[in-house]
């Protein structure tokens with residue numbers, strides 16, 4: 001498994017992998033806002049190396065040249081981009097977006113001032129800056145299970161999870177393959193007070209998602225947890241950038 005390394009380059013601006021949702025409208029495909037019209041800001045770099053990661057171009061610099069697959073963008077340019085659309089929800093994802101959270105604060109402030117709502121997609125290993133724990137910002141926290149291939153000490157950071165849990169602004173989403181993994185989720189939920197829980201099938205094809213959904217559905221329902229989908233994979237022939 002490759003090790004993520006820091007992108008080098010200019011000291012200013014956010015390291016951006018892709019922006020989408022303005023010219024070609026789309027919606028949030030996962031979690032509590034699944035189906036909501038959304039804009040997406042995908043940031044580069046991650047502090048984990050999940051073996052099933054479907055956005056490795058954001059962090060795996062052994063496979064990808066960071067200068068070819070990412071660029072620096074200023075907060076001002078990102079605001080112009082987001083405010084060019086009437087869509088209210090801006091999803092900030094990655095990679096792991098909270099690696100760049102200090103630089104995201106003025107962007108979040110500008111988006112909220114313009115009437116946008118924000119959802120962060122985060123792996124839950126970095127506690128959010130208090131400046132991000134404000135009205136209009138939600139966190140879809142996705143702690144990784146053993147199926148990620150990442151050692152537990154790196155993927156589960158109790159202090160960070162407990163900040164999210166106490167914030168009242170987070171939902172906890174688990175990428176899951178088997179019914180047996182629900183016990184692993186249950187242990188994390190009990191240990192760190194995680195609520196609400198969303199179980200999401202792992203997969204990058206409609207066939208895999210449907211098959212895994214049917215494997216998981218009864219057991220998720222029995223636990224009174226939420227079951228979510230990857231709607232963009234089901235809806236679009238090429239979900240990249242959708």
Ligand code: SF4
Nearest residue numbers: 046048050053095123
């Ligand atoms: S935390 Fe997310 S972006 Fe990072 S390696 Fe895992 S799946 Fe990929």
